[in-house]
Amino acid sequence: MSQEKPRIAPYTHAAAGWGAIKYVALSLLRERVNGLNYRALFYQNQPNGFDCPGCAWPDREHASTFEFCENGVKAVAAETTSKRVTPEFLAANTVEALMKQTDFELEQHGRLSEPMVYDPQTDTYRPIAWDAAFALIGEQLRSLPSPDQAAFYTSGRASNEAAFLYQLFARAYGTNNFPDCSNMCHEATSRGLPFAVGVGKGTVTLQDFETADTLLLFGQNPATNHPRMLGELRECAKRGATLVSINPLRERGLERFTNPQSPVEMLTMSSTNICSVFVQPKLGGDFALIKGVAKRVLELDDEAVAANRERVLDLDFIASHTNGFEAFADDLRKEAWETIETESGVPREEIEGLALIYVRGKRVICTWGMGLTQHKHSVQTIQLLANLMMMRGNIGREGAGLCPIRGHSNVQGNRTVGIEEKPTQAFLDRLGSVFGFEPPREHGYDVVESIEAMRAGKVKVFIALGGNFAMASPDSEITWDALRSCDLTVHIATKLNRSHLIHGKAALILPTLGRTEIDMQGGVAQGVTVEDSVAMVHISYGMKQPATPALMSETAIVANMANATLGEDNIPWRWYAQDYSRIRDKIEAVVEGFEQYNARIAHPGGFHMRIAAREREWDTASGKAEFLVNPLVVDTPIRRAQARFGERAMVLMTTRSHDQYNTTIYALDDRYRGVFGQRRVVFINRDDLAMLGFKAGEWVDLTTVWDDGVERRAPGFLLVEYNIPRGCIGAYYPETNPLVPLDSVADVCNTPTSKSIPVLLHRTAAPVERVAA
The missing domain is CATH 3.40.50.740 (Rossmann fold)
Structure with missing residues (x-):
């Protein structure tokens, strides 16, 4: 089945909905799934059936009527193909x-x-x-x-x-x-959390999403990577919970979502707004952002003390269940706001606004994906996120907790x-x-x-x-x-x-x-x-x-x-x-x-x-949850590349398209980002295009800025103007994996830093058109 002609066309619809139905049908046709195998879909994620071979998002008692999503169907179609x-x-x-x-x-x-x-x-x-x-x-x-x-x-x-x-x-x-x-x-999660809370896993159940009033969603794109999660987020949004997307890319699935299992939304062409707030830190800026939020929480507590109001910190939790808070608070007080703003790429007023959302929440869940874990200081970032949650006792109670979103099933x-x-x-x-x-x-x-x-x-x-x-x-x-x-x-x-x-x-x-x-x-x-x-x-x-x-x-x-x-x-x-x-x-x-x-x-x-x-039992050396102090490091490979090449040094994140799962490429579209019939694209801010002397639609090669003398080049990428922070670009993997140096790894956990690679862009000729089979 041939692919459509390559084009860039902004996607204006809600995530899922009739678009998902269309692409499910195309996937089943492409894989030549016969009639008998269609029946397998109705046994997906059911008590008497099979678990989805795709993502690891949980199911409700394995007993709802239809528990599959667009990408789950693609995974099943790929497996049940007649080819x-x-x-x-x-x-x-x-x-x-x-x-x-x-x-x-x-x-x-x-x-x-x-x-x-x-x-x-x-x-x-x-x-x-x-x-x-x-x-x-x-x-x-x-x-x-x-x-x-x-x-x-x-x-x-x-x-x-x-x-x-x-x-x-x-x-x-x-x-x-x-x-x-x-x-x-998620190795940063597995290696970082045990030192903080005693376990390298999340602390929530699916039922906690029913009572959470605030959800902070860090570095993830549920519409592509775990679409069934959007159904849960939709229910949270509909009952009035505040959802915040914290991600360099403003992803369509976290803006609006039409549930294919909702007859009303499907028939009326309506949708549900998911996130009400979007914060876009620069790549590698999450540590500084979270530190800024924690610093502001501490300042708000100081203001509450001065005004004789109710404390912002959960003093009982901190006293009974944690160790090391004073050292952590001292570290926060010493961190300069100017440094936090520069390193996060987020203005102070936005950081303070995010902190206010956090402290107003009575039951807060933090979720995160590989947007937090594939950076040099990812372990420290995960530990800092745990610190932030401990400041208000948001671990070990109903409707609150830490929730790393795993990938494969x-x-x-x-x-x-x-x-x-x-x-x-x-x-x-x-x-x-x-x-x-x-x-x-x-x-x-x-x-x-x-x-x-x-x-x-x-x-x-x-x-x-x-x-x-x-x-x-x-x-x-x-x-x-x-x-x-x-x-x-x-x-x-x-x-x-x-x-x-x-x-x-x-x-x-x-x-x-x-x-x-x-x-x-x-x-x-x-x-x-x-x-x-x-x-x-x-x-x-x-x-x-x-x-x-x-x-x-x-x-x-x-x-x-x-x-x-x-x-x-x-x-x-x-x-x-x-x-x-x-x-x-x-x-x-x-x-x-x-x-x-x-x-x-x-x-x-x-x-x-x-x-x-x-259950607020802490399997740590001290027997308590640990406030771990990690400095905000500014001497990084990215900063060193920028010292050599100035604004020309861009920071690359590798990412999935909507038509892939991990390295499996189902088709050549990424419709929520407006990319059709192709994969070799680079998402870039319009101001960076102007600064570099490029225009959208031109072609570039990418080379890595590294200090080992090895030339790493990925040729032939189309420039696509996109809503992404200045100095940051995005492109699909595995096409850009050649740019990730083997020794560019996260501290402690040794994870490749695929979300923060310093690169240069070089103008090149458009490639000779090649039609896929």
């Missing part, structure tokens, strides 16, 4: 030829049908029997001088059962090398069940005790460290449980060279992607079942469990027949890899894979919070994992 990547297709297309196709074109070839092995003589993939594939993996792993020469990557799509067995396999093999997608998205659950390169000693003790072996104790490699280790020859085997590592990772050329230096790369996947073409000396593609497909083991349909953004764990059952008879479940693939590598004398891998309830029994024995696991997931909607901070 197949057959051995004949791969025999007719060399890796070199496939590399010339776009990521969208690769996605459109359909589902993988059989296990494949790379043939260097023909530069193609050819079929291989499952047993032979597992034997190759076992042979390669056993031949390594050290288990630490293998890395085990995990996508957030993997179920709790597959992820737990996967980490058990790698640790029984002897390594903690677990690079995973968390390292590239089980990225949080993977971490809970052990996908962690830095496991606690307590977890390893329990794992070793339950399974009768001594787990490795040294910390392993994260994503960036794994790439560095592959480049240095320290990792020779790379196994990926889902995902598209080559395109999700930073510094594309360096990442690709690292993967190609491996002796073996293994990718467990549902569809063809570029990572399968960036391969080691030996390479396997192992096709797996999707979330929508019936997973039969021993004649019994198996359910898999996931954990959503608010720590609800629920079970999911596939509803349709597998795309081909040759597909194997992720859990079964992991069990067979482990058996081929380690044998079954100590751990009966394939016995566990015959009945997933056996794996859940072992998760219960190893991981706190899974008591009566199999019984509790029988309840529609599953169960909520206990979050101690929600």
Whole structure:
């Protein structure tokens, strides 16, 4: 199905509504979803159905009539497509030829049908029997001088059962090398919050949104990344809650939303206004902005004391539940407003207005996405946000709390069940005790460290449980060279992607079942469990027949890899894979919070994992929530680039289009931002266009300003005038991932700083038109 001609056309409608219905239909047609598979949509996020393979937004008791959204339908359509990547297709297309196709074109070839092995003589993939594939993996792993020469990557799509067995396999093999997608998205949350409140997760449930009177939404675009969240925000707005969007881009989904499940709004072409206030900090300015809000809250409390009015601070909460407030208050008083304004990019009056909204709220929820987590000082920003919430006791009470919005459907659950390169000693003790072996104790490699280790020859085997590592990772050329230096790369996947073409000396593609497909083991349909953004764990059952008879479940693939590598004398891998309830029994024995696991997931909607901070119990060194003091740093790579190049140095954020999910490109439109039929665009402020001597519609190349002597260039981008702060630009990933230096990472958590890259723009000629297949 051809794409429309590239154009830029401002989108004036509300988010969702009839536009969403239209694009759902187009997606189903593009993927050639047959009539039987349409029925799968009605089982999405239902008690007797499957969990959406897309985002991690929670469901209400898994029992409402229709619980799917536009992007959820696109994810299901991509999985239930009738198109197949057959051995004949791969025999007719060399890796070199496939590399010339776009990521969208690769996605459109359909589902993988059989296990494949790379043939260097023909530069193609050819079929291989499952047993032979597992034997190759076992042979390669056993031949390594050290288990630490293998890395085990995990996508957030993997179920709790597959992820737990996967980490058990790698640790029984002897390594903690677990690079995973968390390292590239919410790692700042996972590493920052435990020091502040004792847990690296959110402290709210979905029910808290029913009573919150104020919501501060930091660095996120729900209409694209988790559209079902808009339904919840709509209900909050309709009952009078104040919603504030804090984001460099003013996103359409947070302005107006037409609920496709509301007959009145659909028939009357009406909509609901979501956010009443929009604050647009510059890229990397969130820390200074939040510090300014906290400083103003303290000033308002001082004014209340002077006027003998009710205090603004929650003194009882601070005294009973926190530690370190005086040092934090002292730090706030010393911070100059001029510095806060300069570093945030937000005028003082706007910051004071945001502070007033915050203190008027009695029950405040703060949500955030990767707009906060992919910066150099992201851990400090998350901790400062926790400080702000603690100032008024907005943690651990109804209708209030911290709410990180996770991306992929089980990225949080993977971490809970052990996908962690830095496991606690307590977890390893329990794992070793339950399974009768001594787990490795040294910390392993994260994503960036794994790439560095592959480049240095320290990792020779790379196994990926889902995902598209080559395109999700930073510094594309360096990442690709690292993967190609491996002796073996293994990718467990549902569809063809570029990572399968960036391969080691030996390479396997192992096709797996999707979330929508019936997973039969021993004649019994198996359910898999996931954990959503608010720590609800629920079970999911596939509803349709597998795309081909040759597909194997992720859990079964992991069990067979482990058996081929380690044998079954100590751990009966394939016995566990015959009945997933056996794996859940072992998760219960190893991981706190899974008591009566199999019984509790029988309840529609599953169960909520206990979050101690929600009950005002603090699993910190002091036993209290910690006010952590972090300075406002002004000597940053961005400032150094601006010192060299002045206003010409722009700050780039990478972002998704509306027609993609993570690295999966469903189509070439981003309609809410007015982009159609294309992806190589740069969003830029009109005043910056004038300052640089450009005009909208001209073409530029982007180069990174970095100090390692490596030229990083992304060619051929169309300039699009947009409402974005001065000095900031936005462009899609993975197209701009080549611009993110491997060593441009966040302090503490090592996350690539994909939202704050200093770049220069260079005029270039318009590219020769190329029509997508």
